[in-house]
Amino acid sequence: MLNKFPKDFLWGGSTSAYQFEGGWNSDGKGPSTQDVRTNIPEGTTDFKVASDHYHNWKEDVDLMAEMGFKSYRFSISWSRILPKGYGEINEKGVEFYNNLINYLLEKNIEPIITMYHFDLPNALEEKGGWLNRDIISYFENYSKVLFERFGDRVKKWLTINEQNVMIIFGEVVGISFGDKENRLKNTYQVNHHMMMASAKAMIACHEMIKDAKIGPAPNINAIYPNSNHPEDQIAAFNMSVFRNWFYLDCYVKGIYNPLVIKYLEKNNAMFSIEEGDLNTLKHAKPDFIAFNYYSSATAAISQEDDDFNELTNQQKLRSIVGVYKQIKNPNLQKTEFGWEIDPVGLRSTLREIYDRYNLPLLITENGIGGYDELIDGQVNDDYRINYYEKHIEQMLLAINDGVELMGYNPWSAIDLVSTHEGIKKRYGFVYVDRTDDDIKECKRYRKKSFFWYKEFIKNTK
Ligand code: BG6
DSSP: OOOOOOTTOEEEEEOOHHHHTOOTTGGGOOOBTTTSOSOOOTTSOOSSSTTOHHHHHHHHHHHHHHHTOSEEEEEOOHHHHSTTSSSSOOHHHHHHHHHHHHHHHHTTOEEEEEEESSOOBHHHHTTTGGGSTTHHHHHHHHHHHHHHHHTTTOOEEEEEETHHHHHHHGGGGTOOOSOSTTHHHHHHHHHHHHHHHHHHHHHHHHHHOTTOEEEEEOBOOOEEESSSOHHHHHHHHHHHIIIIIHHHIIIIIOOOOHHHHHHHHHTTOOOOOOTTHHHHHHHOOOSSEEEEOSOOEEEEOOOTTOOGGGSOHHHHHHOBTTTBEEEOOTTSEEOTTSOEEOHHHHHHHHHHHHHHHOOOEEEEEOOOOBOOOOBTTBOOOHHHHHHHHHHHHHHHHHHHTTOOEEEEOOBOSSOOOBTTTBTTSBOOSEEEEOOSSOOTTOEEEEOHHHHHHHHHHHHHO
16 A cells, blocks of 8 residues: 555645745845846736736735645745845845745744745845855845744755756846856856855854754756666766756765766866865755756757757757757657656655765655636636646655655745746746736636645645
8 A cells, every 4th residue: 555645745736936926126125136137028017017926925825824834935035134135135135025924924824934945136236246256145144034033943954046057048037147158167166155055054054043944945856868878878867967967976975977067178167166165065954955846858869060040949958069969758648838847856866865865855845837718717727737737646656766865845835927928938836817918906816726626635634
């Protein structure tokens, strides 16, 4: 018989500040890079109002409680707490999160906080952003403010959301890396600063909150070889390292995977590491690994003289000449937005991460973006229910395989604005009534998946 989900399993949902909160300049908040972004794709909304959670937070928590959430994973807007990224604290910002945290706890929902989810204070971006090494101490200082103000009640922390996604295709999610000429080196320099920032925050967390747990939150997925051609196996291994293990090896073991380092050296793009950095990375130990999973990927061999013209723009972004190229998997169905759907890939991913690092795992994102329609106050999103059922089934199989899984916080608890495809691409259990060009009143409606999740959590207790 299959094992059941553990009793204290964290069934919940997930959001991020800039995609959900709105109130971009309310009550002393400083602008973030996402607020001042000019490369918003045509036909999609900016992030200034988003789902207006800033003014609806209580109703939103009530909806989560009604679904029976045990946890809620959300991010804190750095520039709401520190408008310039450093210096004076915005007490009104602290108050907003205090109210949210207290109300969640009152409803028996455990807050899981991401410290940084794609929205750097713009004042820090003007100082060079993640490319300027000073960012490490700015982040460390910010993390200490969070631990000091919220650490008495918040016991689960995530440092940086999807660092690997920012490094692999940062522009899509609004991250920049300085001049084009040194693009490769800059990108990995940014990565090193993020690694150091995350490490310092983990160390501070363990020092400041004795009973807290902290971990990273990359986007990890299983990589399949395109065929049984031996070279495709090399390609799949390459992609797994460049996309997944390079990040987790550093977070967990404090080492930089040699495959990527060799590639950077060969391309004259090795980033600088200062004395003591490697020690810091080794010293910082996550208590668990949080990760986001949407899909698997398939890799084929790429030769040095490969022409990538046959690839789609997304595949080009995810491929490296001479290392691997990501290609389509004909065995998988796709979402309305072209993302491959692979529940079994989630089981493989859980197994692989656990096998490699032996730390408890927490799913902090998983979900399906689609066009939902509000008809007579109702949204029939059977396709979402089907997606969740299939993924949850694979989670249970993974638990039965011996994987230690702490919880499931799908994306997203409530509709929010997608990173680059607007609010028309919806993810939530709750519909937010607005469009990309009409903010309306952002009224909330329970979707069919809301009632399904509520029943599911109740019966899985
Ligand atoms: C993850 C991010 O990459 O995927 C979220 O952490 C994002 O911020 C989610 O919204 C879904 O991606 P998208 O591009 O559809 O919004």
